[in-house]
Amino acid sequence: xxxxxxxxxxxxxxxxxxxxxxxxxxxxxxxxxxxxxxxxxxxxxxxxxxxxxxxxxxxxxxxxxxxxxxxxxxxxxxxxxxxxxxxxxxxxxxxxxxxxxxxxxxxxxxxxxxxxxxxxxxxxxxxxxxxxxxxxxxxxxxxxx
Ligand SMILES: [Zn+2]
Numbered sequence: 001x002x003x004x005x006x007x008x009x010x011x012x013x014x015x016x017x018x019x020x021x022x023x024x025x026x027x028x029x030x031x032x033x034x035x036x037x038x039x040x041x042x043x044x045x046x047x048x049x050x051x052x053x054x055x056x057x058x059x060x061x062x063x064x065x066x067x068x069x070x071x072x073x074x075x076x077x078x079x080x081x082x083x084x085x086x087x088x089x090x091x092x093x094x095x096x097x098x099x100x101x102x103x104x105x106x107x108x109x110x111x112x113x114x115x116x117x118x119x120x121x122x123x124x125x126x127x128x129x130x131x132x133x134x135x136x137x138x139x140x141x142x143x144x145x
Pocket of ligand 1: 041042043044045048049050051052101102103104
C-alpha cells in the first residue's frame with residue numbers, strides 16, 4: 001500500500017475527518033495524551049498513532065533525537081536513578097529506536113515525545129508522537145485547588 005500524506009493549513013482537531021488526494025478519508029484519532037496536539041500533516045500509514053490503528057500503551061517518554069534513517073528515529077532518553085547506598089542520583093541513558101510516521105517530521109537534536117506500542121518491527125516498540133512544538137500547557141485540575 002502506498003502511503004499518502006496531506007499538508008494542512010491549520011492544525012486539525014481530534015475527531016476531524018480529512019480526505020487525502022487519493023480519495024481516502026482519514027480520521028484524526030486521540031492518542032490519549034491531552035497535552036499533545038495532532039500534527040499538521042495527515043497520512044494513511046496504518047502504523048501511525050494519529051491516523052492509523054496503532055495504540056499507545058505502557059510508557060510515554062521524552063528524549064532527544066540522535067539520528068533519523070528512513071521511517072525510524074533513534075531517541076536518547078535520559079533519567080535519574082537513585083542509588084540508596086550513596087544517597088545520590090546517577091544519570092542513566094538509553095537509546096530507543098522509534099517508528100517515525102510520515103506525518104511527523106523531526107530533526108537531529110530536537111526534543112520529542114515517544115510512546116510505547118506493540119512491537120512494530122524486530123527492534124521497534126516505540127513511536128514518535130510529536131516534537132516539543134506540538135505540546136500545550138494543560139494543567140491538571142488538582143493544581144487550581
Ligand atoms: Zn499520521
